[in-house]
Amino acid sequence: MTITELAESVGRTHSALSQKVAAMRAAGWVRTVPGDDARSKKVTLTDEARAITGRLAAEWRATEAALAEIEAEIPYPLSRVVADVERALERRSFHDRIAEKLTEDPAWD
Template sequence: MELLGTRLRHLLDLLDGDVAAVYADLGLAGFRPRYTPVVRLLAAGPRAIRDIAEATGVTHSAASQTVAQLVEEELVVLAPDPADARRRVARLTPKAEALLPVLEAEWAATATAVAALEAELPYPLGRLVDETLAALSRRPMRDRVTDALPPLPRGAQP
């Protein structure tokens, strides 16, 4: 599977690009697909960034970056956590709350489109991704590559 990473990035670019185009068609130009899971999560109530990361399956850094972008877009505000002032809690702004009906409709339409796409495939993509993530959790890619490397001269190793 040569260029697997490149092909996966291309697949993600196609998926995200087309969903972003749908947002633009709906009058939400600039709204990024990565925002939707966070906005939908925060629609249920304020959350700490760590909780956002865990609930959306991304790293703390990625969740923090997305929240920062949402703050710049005036869709989210951050405040100290009343239970622990060292943590910040994100909550939706009225501007974001006004978008929720459109985002929920888009989310449902995207889920329908994903199901139709997966029906065209010999193996559901979501299942394959889940199984791949589980396999990498059991044995990281770094270990797999390292084990496949031939013995290298001493100076060639970092």
């Protein structure tokens, strides 16, 4: 897939995916080749990455199962908590919240 296709498939920006791909390339997990036009790059897994995809898929399934188990134990879905936190941070960033609290703390002077 191209970086643009990857970004669209996971709902992230091209810039964000480009940074992730660069990090994965540096780690030896992916390689990039020219795309269909001069502006695009296709991303492919390396043999090292392909060798662990089964383990990664197993870890993902285990993570999803553990989340489902937790959600069965609480009165609201964790996905709702995440969405609520995202909306709160869209209103005001975590950084801004901390910075404000620091200005109110005399020990911060």
